[in-house]
Amino acid sequence: MLINRSVEDQAAGLRRMVNPKPVKVIAVSSGKGGVGKTSASVNLATQLAGLGREVMLFDADLGLANVDVLLGLSPKYNLSHVIEGRATLEEVLIRGPNGIHIVPAASGIQRMAELSTAEHVGLIRSFSELSLGLDYLIIDTAAGIAEGVMSFARAAREVLVVVCDEPSSITDAYALVKVLNHDHGVQRFHVLANRVRSPQEGHELYRKLARAANMFLDLTIQYAGAIPDDDLARRAVQQQKPISTAYPSASASRGFAELARRVEKWPLPNAAEGHLEFFVERLIQYSIDSGGA
Ligand SMILES: Nc1ncnc2c1ncn2[C@@H]1O[C@H](COP(=O)(O)OP(=O)(O)OP(=O)(O)O)[C@@H](O)[C@H]1O
Numbered sequence: 032m033l034i035n036r037s038v039e040d041q042a043a044g045l046r047r048m049v050n051p052k053p054v055k056v057i058a059v060s061s062g063k064g065g066v067g068k069t070s071a072s073v074n075l076a077t078q079l080a081g082l083g084r085e086v087m088l089f090d091a092d093l094g095l096a097n098v099d100v101l102l103g104l105s106p107k108y109n110l111s112h113v114i115e116g117r118a119t120l121e122e123v124l125i126r127g128p129n130g131i132h133i134v135p136a137a138s139g140i141q142r143m144a145e146l147s148t149a150e151h152v153g154l155i156r157s158f159s160e161l162s163l164g165l166d167y168l169i170i171d172t173a174a175g176i177a178e179g180v181m182s183f184a185r186a187a188r189e190v191l192v193v194v195c196d197e198p199s200s201i202t203d204a205y206a207l208v209k210v211l212n213h214d215h216g217v218q219r220f221h222v223l224a225n226r227v228r229s230p231q232e233g234h235e236l237y238r239k240l241a242r243a244a245n246m247f248l249d250l251t252i253q254y255a256g257a258i259p260d261d262d263l264a265r266r267a268v269q270q271q272k273p274i275s276t277a278y279p280s281a282s283a284s285r286g287f288a289e290l291a292r293r294v295e296k297w298p299l300p301n302a303a304e305g306h307l308e309f310f311v312e313r314l315i316q317y318s319i320d321s322g323g324a
């Protein structure tokens with residue numbers, strides 16, 4: 032389906048209204064479930080906010096232990112209310128640790144592909160009207176290669192793939208990278224090894240994935256670091272707090288702090304590509320192209 036001219040015009044008009052600052056959009060994904068995507072998303076967001084960055088965390092996973100559960104939040108509204116015009120994006124956003132802005136998980140995400148023209152424009156407008164001056168948008172996706180995950184990863188451009196030393200974690204991560212690269216043209220991947228028992232284990236997990244990916248695919252795959260296996264990470268989940276603020280000196284927290292410092296060094300997207308509205312447009316367009324988010 033092609034977006035009609037008036038929608039394009041409106042979107043272009045909206046783009047001109049906004050702050051030209053580019054936003055780093057990072058999708059956090061994994062091949063296998065339960066490897067630590069939500070923990071990584073929440074803690075990366077918290078750490079970046081601790082460095083003084085303006086961060087939005089988009090919960091794109093409708094699974095059980097999603098962002099609001101991990102942080103003990105009970106959102107009143109979600110994205111589906113924005114799509115239906117019943118709330119503004121600012122009303123939907125809730126504040127999390129270190130002042131991060133959270134877009135709670137929403138059934139609305141699955142409707143991305145079916146948005147009417149008015150809803151489409153409304154959603155782009157709601158993102159362009161945000162007066163937050165964001166530096167980062169971090170998207171916690173579901174595991175695997177479902178279409179919804181593909182749409183977010185394609186629209187984001189930077190994909191952080193979380194792996195751990197469990198059977199099938201690397202083969203499933205390879206399958207994810209392959210589909211994103213081969214079928215969806217994603218070229219930049221970053222690997223985060225979670226729950227490692229030594230720094231060497233992190234490097235080894237990265238090497239296994241990078242070796243397989245570089246052999247068959249045209250992409251860059253970089254090491255984003257490792258997070259130690261840490262009992263306090265489990266305890267923080269039970270306490271519904273990010274380990275980074277609950278136990279800042281824990282080994283996993285130090286790992287997330289190092290991850291944030293590395294992410295800060297990733298190059299900024301070029302200005303034209305880095306606008307939040309472009310991300311939303313790409314997201315909607317890809318959802319439409321693939322026939323469902
Ligand atoms: N570094 C760590 N050390 C110890 N335990 C961890 C660590 N990271 C995550 N965990 C544990 O693993 C569990 C799963 O983590 P998390 O919910 O972040 O994974 P996920 O990839 O988002 O899962 P899903 O695929 O279900 O969305 C957490 O509840 C926590 O107990």
Ligand SMILES: [Mg+2]
Pocket residue numbers: 068069070092094096097171
């Ligand atoms: Mg999760």
